[in-house]
Amino acid sequence: MINVLEIKVGSKLQLREGIVAEVVENMEDGMWLQVKYLEVPKNPGEIGAIELCHAQDIVKVSGAAEGV
Amino acid sequence: MPQNEFDKLVDIDKGFVSREIFVDSDVYKEELSKVFTRAWLMVGHESLIPNPGDFFTSRMGEESVILCRDKKGEIHVFLNSCRHRGMKVCRYESGNTSLFTCPYHSWTYTTDGKLQGVPLYKTLYDGVLDREANSLVSVAKLHNYKGSIWATWDKDAPDFLTYLGDAKIHLDQALDCRDGREGGSEVIGVHKWVFPANWKFAAENFLGDTYHNPSHRSVDLIGIGPSAAAGKKGRRDDELEKAQHVWISFPQGHGVHSALQPEANEYIESFMDNPILEEYFRHCFEERKKRLGENAKLLPFVGTIFPNTSYHGRQPRGLCAWHPHSPTSTEGWRFFLVDKDAPTEAKDYLRRYYMRYSGPAGMTEQDDMENWLYATAASTGTIARRYPFNYQQSMGAYTTDHQLGGQVSLQITEQIARGFYNRWASYMRNAGWDELLGASAQNRQAAE
Numbered sequence: 338m339i340n341v342l343e344i345k346v347g348s349k350l351q352l353r354e355g356i357v358a359e360v361v362e363n364m365e366d367g368m369w370l371q372v373k374y375l376e377v378p379k380n381p382g383e384i385g386a387i388e389l390c391h392a393q394d395i396v397k398v399s400g401a402a403e404g405v
Numbered sequence: 406m407p408q409n410e411f412d413k414l415v416d417i418d419k420g421f422v423s424r425e426i427f428v429d430s431d432v433y434k435e436e437l438s439k440v441f442t443r444a445w446l447m448v449g450h451e452s453l454i455p456n457p458g459d460f461f462t463s464r465m466g467e468e469s470v471i472l473c474r475d476k477k478g479e480i481h482v483f484l485n486s487c488r489h490r491g492m493k494v495c496r497y498e499s500g501n502t503s504l505f506t507c508p509y510h511s512w513t514y515t516t517d518g519k520l521q522g523v524p525l526y527k528t529l530y531d532g533v534l535d536r537e538a539n540s541l542v543s544v545a546k547l548h549n550y551k552g553s554i555w556a557t558w559d560k561d562a563p564d565f566l567t568y569l570g571d572a573k574i575h576l577d578q579a580l581d582c583r584d585g586r587e588g589g590s591e592v593i594g595v596h597k598w599v600f601p602a603n604w605k606f607a608a609e610n611f612l613g614d615t616y617h618n619p620s621h622r623s624v625d626l627i628g629i630g631p632s633a634a635a636g637k638k639g640r641r642d643d644e645l646e647k648a649q650h651v652w653i654s655f656p657q658g659h660g661v662h663s664a665l666q667p668e669a670n671e672y673i674e675s676f677m678d679n680p681i682l683e684e685y686f687r688h689c690f691e692e693r694k695k696r697l698g699e700n701a702k703l704l705p706f707v708g709t710i711f712p713n714t715s716y717h718g719r720q721p722r723g724l725c726a727w728h729p730h731s732p733t734s735t736e737g738w739r740f741f742l743v744d745k746d747a748p749t750e751a752k753d754y755l756r757r758y759y760m761r762y763s764g765p766a767g768m769t770e771q772d773d774m775e776n777w778l779y780a781t782a783a784s785t786g787t788i789a790r791r792y793p794f795n796y797q798q799s800m801g802a803y804t805t806d807h808q809l810g811g812q813v814s815l816q817i818t819e820q821i822a823r824g825f826y827n828r829w830a831s832y833m834r835n836a837g838w839d840e841l842l843g844a845s846a847q848n849r850q851a852a853e
Contacts, residue, residue: 354527364504368511369522380532389504389522391511 341392342367350390351397354379358390368392406431411833415826420797420819422826424784427603432833433732440712440832441466443559443841445568447714447726448472448482450740451552452591458501458516464728464736465556470544471495471505472554475517480549482556483518483541494541505541514541551580551588553724563838569710570842571810572659578705579716579724582744583686585693585701591745593756596764597738602777604713604735605829607727610773611707611715612821613652613662616798620776624768629761631720631754632677640762640769641720642675645704652818654803655811656843658711658828660821663718663809666702670694675720681750703809711828721759733781739764796823 341363344350348360350372358372372390377383414423414432426432448463449472460473462485469485471494485493487507494505494514504521506513513522518541526532544556548565555565566573582589610617621640628638637643648664655661672690676682694701705718713727722743728736741759743752763770783789799818807813814820831840 352527353525356527366504366506368506369504369513379527389513391513391522391524391526393511393524394527 339392339395339398340367341370341395344370344398349375349399350395351399352390352394353396357399358388361387364389370395406435409834411830415830416793417796417823417827420795420800420823421793422796422822423793424790426826426829427605427781428732428785428790430732433729435833437466437729439835440829441729443557443562443832444712445546445548445555445557445562445565445710446712447553447555447710447724449554450590450592450724450742451480451549451554452745453499453595454480456501458503459499460495460497460502460505460516461499462495462497464726465544465558467729469493470556471541473516473518475515476503477517479517480547480554481516481518482544482547482554483514484543486542487512488520488539488541512539518543551577552590553580561838563842567842568657570655570657570659572653572655572657572661572708572710574700574703574809575653575661575663575705575708575718576710576716578663578703579708579718579722579742583689583693583747584744585696589745590742592740593743593752594741594759595738596741596760597736598765599730599734599736600765600774600778601734602774602781603732604727604729606777606780607725607735607737607773608709608711608713608715609822609825610777611717611725612654612660612709612825613707613818614822615650615652615662615817616819617773617776620772621769624772627768629758629768631679631682631758632675635677637677642673642677644673644675644719645706646673648704649815650706651807651809652814652816652821653807653809653811654814654821654824656824656828657841658825659709660825661708662706662821663708664704664706666704670702676754679750679754681748682754685748685751709825711825712832717763721762722755723759723763725763733785737765737770739770796826 346360350358355378357376358374360370361373362371370390374383374386414426446465449461453461454474457476463470463472471483471485473481487494489512492507492509494507504513511524515521520536520539545560547556580590625639630639630641632642645664648666650664653661676686709715715725717723724740726738743755796819803812803814803820
């Protein structure tokens, strides 16, 4: 189980539906992260969108983003 | 209940009000849907939420609402209930947050009420759930009146100042600075407690029921006012001893007890227990006189803004909300007010004085509550309910051509209570806003 509280800003996440996102803010409630979509296979138009991402949507923490 | 039943329960012409309206569960349920979903209700004060993200959970009728300042600084009032399964999205009394997250399924809202986060949004809702349409339910109208925040669920309700009518200048006396500047108050504490009485007992008490003064004899004999240590008895200082007291019933159902100072309008020594306060309030009095001129003669005592917001205007000073819990249970909230820029010593002193007077431990409030709760309990019985309360005091003893507007009485009167219950009956009959604002009464008076 992923502990969302430990995920740092700048981390890269693999989300459900093949989405890849970068953490821009940890809401520090143990549930939600604000993320920026980097890859959205089903809807590339959403790349760059800022969304809330719930702990259940996270498949894997793939590591810190470059330069972070 | 048939519409005309309410006119039978409230017989203003004869001066009787049925006990049923204070104890009956069906009447109570109708009150929640007909009064508390339409009237303007006071939900809090802006000083309780000074910063972006600040919130204060309040009530409108029985329902929990969130008074919140969003990231941009705008004030909102939302129903505290998730659009998914209804769980409260905020279970704290106050605080600061960037999100309101429902503990049940984690639907999450921003501080402007928008549904922002939905777990598994892409997977289970195909990313197309209409988040805008599933925002927190917002009140229909909201008004920040000199720092006090008011709201209504009725989109057809008149604007707040129209609703307030001529009661405005009396409420102003509680909200304006002691030196006459407009607004500028802050809340220095909120007391919340539940007591076993119908909410209307409390609302009526502050309409201007000066007749119940004997119930406070014991407090008066002890002396809890700001000059008590200097030997003055009573609950407060005698600031209004030379004033002409006025009791006013307004057509919207509001009622006030205020006072007009005599022509000379000289400062009467008060706050004698503390020289700093005495000097501060003397200064405020003189400044107010300079600033307001003739209008400075009007000073407040108490009042109730229909249906359940009351105020104490001076000694003590605060707003009260009487939240219904059941026909026989009410949650009282007292918001203690001071001038934001008052000296710290004045704020500290006033906080203690207010608590000595009001709230669950306040000596005067305890007297009042004892009356309200025993009156409620003694009105629930089968026999008791056959006998209405008597409201025949000072029938007809008022004038309608006074400069202060409304029905002005120069003697203690139940005319204000009669007006309050008459308007209550209008709400219960689903009357239109013209009648609720008293237009029909004014037209009738004009015709007469």
